[in-house]
Amino acid sequence: MDVILRSCETLLELVFPHLVTVLVERVVVESGVLRIAASTKDGTAAACPGCGASSMRVHSRYGRKVADAPVGTQPVLIELSVRRLFCDNSGCARVTFAEQVEGLTRRYGRRTPVLQRIIGALGVDLAARAVVRLGLVLGIVVSRMTVLRVLMALPEPAWAVPRVLGVDEFATRKGRRYGTILIDCETHQPLDLLPDREAETLAAWLRERPGVEIVCRDRAAFFAEGARTGAPQAQHCADKWHVWHNLGEAVERLVSHHRLLLRDLVEPGPSPEPEAGPVPTSAGQEPSEPYPAGKFLDRLRDTHAAVRAQVEQGLSLREVARRLGLGRNTVRK
Ligand SMILES: [Zn+2]
Structure with a gap:
């Protein structure tokens, strides 16, 4: 027509x-x-x-x-x-x-500048494949590689030196290659990526951009050292995620350290090994019952009993893990 x-x-x-x-x-x-x-x-x-x-x-x-x-x-x-x-x-x-x-x-x-802007904006929010699919609906004929090229050609967003700088590592290949990501903790805007996680790289970045008042980081030695030498005036703190993560690890270590005590919850017997150390008890408890009752311990006791019952039937640890939906290491412990 x-x-x-x-x-x-x-x-x-x-x-x-x-x-x-x-x-x-x-x-x-x-x-x-x-x-x-x-x-x-x-x-x-x-x-x-x-x-x-x-x-x-x-x-x-x-x-x-x-x-x-x-x-x-x-x-x-x-x-x-x-x-x-x-x-x-x-x-x-x-x-x-x-x-x-x-x-x-x-x-x-x-492409006209206006179409280029549209593809760039869609690419930032959706990434390439989704833009191609949405493009079919909107009337924008574009390939995945073109979206990537338009994205790569976009100017980097401007940013000012932040007051509170977030420092953490990221992996390009997990366990092999790590870099450092820097974030403005007040706006949550990613600012820069450093090619490694060396103290000197972070220190050099900070020296070139004075004005950071607080460095919010994980407890790795290379970040501590880099932030101290690059921004000696800045205060250091741990971010919320790392505080929870470290707390979780500490609790796990503590529970694992006392796990021998848990055996008596299922089979009341002689006192636990002295190696386990004192276990905190809540006030007013009977001396013969050194563990506070609670949902966690109830669940643990139930799981332990179920594992024991199946092992006694002669099932392998792998089979028990599969039937109970547990990890094999959990079953072994
Ligand atoms: Zn000319």
């Missing part, structure tokens, strides 16, 4: 403001794509990208295709005839240059 919009200049200005400086010659819908044929106007000057001198002396014309933002979920392709102009500045190395149309073309660009 051909749709001709020759006389609809107001509509054109509203929907395609970036086309008002060119001559629109034809608008057709072909195979589901809105194709707009247009050309730049003769008699208008364009600036040479080499020296900035303006020229309107035409050398030749050539056609280029620029994908534009979709209209009503219909992909839009602008087929634009542009001029190659002479640069008349004798001091300029360029003899001719191709004109660009503000808001419509860039050198070597195959």
